[in-house]
Amino acid sequence: MHTEGIDVEALPFYTPAELAERNGSTRPEIWTAYQGIIYDVTTSKLFAGGKHFRHAAGLDLTEHLEKAPHTDRVFKNFPAVGRLKI
């Protein structure tokens, strides 16, 4: 489970617009969301410029992860910074 060890209830909420502001074009931080949890992937070379293969940061990519060549274990190295407010 990608949220193992994360105190989800303690995470602040961000709107989709606030998440989108961290897509690599306007702010230095690069965030991506999965199952409602926002992860900061700024330090990942694989998200440089807000692009991850054919995907863009600043979005909830939950549905796309099903087709990725990896599981949600990829999030374990990145801090959870918030919850997506829908």
Ligand code: HEM
């Ligand atoms: C076209 C679909 C995708 C491809 C080809 C792809 C490919 C890859 C590859 C090759 C890696 C590094 C090796 C590994 O950890 O397995 C990786 C890491 C990662 N992927 Fe994806 N991925 C895809 C979709 C996604 C989606 C939808 C997400 C959801 C946000 C995602 C999030 C991540 C994260 C957080 C990492 C770790 C980055 C790092 O360690 O620097 N990927 N991906």
